[in-house]
Amino acid sequence: MAERVRVKTMMPPGHVRTPAYLRGKTGTIERPLGPFANPEQLAYGLPADKQPLYRVRFSMAELWGEAAECPTDTLDAEIYGHWLEKV
Amino acid sequence: MSDTDGRRWHDMGGQDAGPVCADDHDFALWEKRVDALMVLCGAKGFFTVDGLRRALEDMGEDAFDKMSYYERWIAAINQNLIESGAYSLAELGTRMEEIAARGPTYAEAQERKHG
Amino acid sequence: MPHDHHDHTGLSPSGHPYRADNDAPLTYWQRMEIAVRELMIEKGHLSAAEVAAQIDAMDARSPANGAAVVARAWSDPAFKARLLENASDACREMGFDIGTLHLIAVENTPETHNMIVCTLCSCYPRNLLGLPPDWYKTREYRSRAVREPRAVLREFGVDLPPATTIRVHDSTADMRYIVLPARPAGTGQMDEDALAALVTRDSMIGTGLPRTP
Incomplete structure (x- = not known):
C-alpha cells in the first residue's frame, strides 16, 4: 500500500515550486527522489537546507472532481517534504 | 480594497486557456547568447535557477504577455547579477548607452569596436 | 513547423541572407544582453570563448x-x-x-x-x-x-x-x-x-x- 499524503493548503507569496492546483489534494508517493536544496531559500540567495523530494501521484478525479476528463488518469508532480502531510 | 486567493500569475496549471498553437521557431544569435549567459553565470555561482525564476515571476503577468522569452530571461539574469554585485547599475547603464551609439542594429552593436 | 526569419530582401556582403534579428532596429533587451556579456567578460568572470563554446554545445543538443x-x-x-x-x-x-x-x-x-x-x-x-x-x-x-x-x-x-x-x-x-x-x-x-x-x-x-x- 503506497503512502498517502496531502499537499498543504497554505498560499504564501514568493517563489515556491508547489503548484496551486495541487494544494490540499491527496495522492500517493510514487517514489522518493532524495534530498534536494530548498528552492524557497535558493531563490533569495540564502543558504539552502536539504529537503526530501517526492514524486506524488494524484488521480484526475482527486484534482478535478466531476470535471475530470477521465477520473482514472493520473498526474505526477515533484513535491518537497515540507509541503506534505501524512493522511 | 483588493483580495486574492494567493495564486500567482505564473502558476498556470488547470487554468482556462485556448487551443495550443504548435508553432515553433529557431533562435537568434542574441537569444542563444542569453541562454549561454544563463548557463555559464549559473555554473559559476552568480545565481541559481530559482533566483532566475523568482525574478521572472516578480516581473508579473504583463511581462509574460508583452516580452519574448529571452527578453524576460536577460532581464532576470541582469536582476540576479546586479543583486550578486557582479557589476553596478551605473556600469550597465553607461555600457547600454555606448552600445546604442555603435549603430542601429544588433549586427553593428554586438561587439566592441577596437582602436 | 520551424520557420526562419529571412524576411528581408537582399544579401549581406558575404552573400548570406540577413537575419532579421541582426539587422532589425536594436532593442533595449538586446543592448542589455551585449552589455551584460561585455561587463562579465571584462571583469574576468567569463570569456568570449566560453560563451561561444556554450552556444556550440547547446546547438549540438537536439x-x-x-x-x-x-x-x-x-x-x-x-x-x-x-x-x-x-x-x-x-x-x-x-x-x-x-x-x-x-x-x-x-x-x-x-x-x-x-x-x-x-x-x-x-x-x-x-x-x-x-x-x-x-x-x-x-x-x-x-x-x-x-x-x-x-x-x-x-x-x-x-x-x-x-x-x-x-x-x-x-x-x-x-x-x-x-x-x-x-x-x-x-x-x-x-x-x-x-x-x-x-x-x-x-x-x-x-x-x-x-x-x-
Whole structure:
C-alpha cells in the first residue's frame, strides 16, 4: 500500500515550486527522489537546507472532481517534504 | 480594497486557456547568447535557477504577455547579477548607452569596436 | 513547423541572407544582453570563448540525441531496464554530455500513455534534447495539459482510447522527463539508426507518437 499524503493548503507569496492546483489534494508517493536544496531559500540567495523530494501521484478525479476528463488518469508532480502531510 | 486567493500569475496549471498553437521557431544569435549567459553565470555561482525564476515571476503577468522569452530571461539574469554585485547599475547603464551609439542594429552593436 | 526569419530582401556582403534579428532596429533587451556579456567578460568572470563554446554545445543538443536513446532501448532490453532505472546514467553511458541533468524515463505501453509538462515555467530535458519548442512554453499548453490532457492530445492529432490510462508528469522541481514511446509495429527487422529516424521530438514529450515505417 503506497503512502498517502496531502499537499498543504497554505498560499504564501514568493517563489515556491508547489503548484496551486495541487494544494490540499491527496495522492500517493510514487517514489522518493532524495534530498534536494530548498528552492524557497535558493531563490533569495540564502543558504539552502536539504529537503526530501517526492514524486506524488494524484488521480484526475482527486484534482478535478466531476470535471475530470477521465477520473482514472493520473498526474505526477515533484513535491518537497515540507509541503506534505501524512493522511 | 483588493483580495486574492494567493495564486500567482505564473502558476498556470488547470487554468482556462485556448487551443495550443504548435508553432515553433529557431533562435537568434542574441537569444542563444542569453541562454549561454544563463548557463555559464549559473555554473559559476552568480545565481541559481530559482533566483532566475523568482525574478521572472516578480516581473508579473504583463511581462509574460508583452516580452519574448529571452527578453524576460536577460532581464532576470541582469536582476540576479546586479543583486550578486557582479557589476553596478551605473556600469550597465553607461555600457547600454555606448552600445546604442555603435549603430542601429544588433549586427553593428554586438561587439566592441577596437582602436 | 520551424520557420526562419529571412524576411528581408537582399544579401549581406558575404552573400548570406540577413537575419532579421541582426539587422532589425536594436532593442533595449538586446543592448542589455551585449552589455551584460561585455561587463562579465571584462571583469574576468567569463570569456568570449566560453560563451561561444556554450552556444556550440547547446546547438549540438537536439531531439536526435533522445531518439538514439529510445532506439537503443527498443533494441536492447538490458539497456531499457537501465534507462528506466536511471535515465541520466543510461544517457551518459551512450556518451551524451548531459551535465547535471536528473532524468527520469517514463514508458508508454499498450495500457499507458505518458505526457510531460511544466506548469510553473518551462522545465525541459534541454541537456539531452536541446531547447524546448515554443508551444511547450505557452500559457495554453502549461494551463491545459494537467486538466484536459486528452483534449490537448487531440489537438496534436493523438486520439487515445478511454481504456488507455494517461499519466501526466508536471516537472515541478529537480527532475526532468523523457517519454519512452512504444515501439511501432512492423519494425522487427530495423536497426538502431532506422528506428531512431522514427522517433520524433513530440513522441518524447508525449504529445506525439513515433512514425510508423
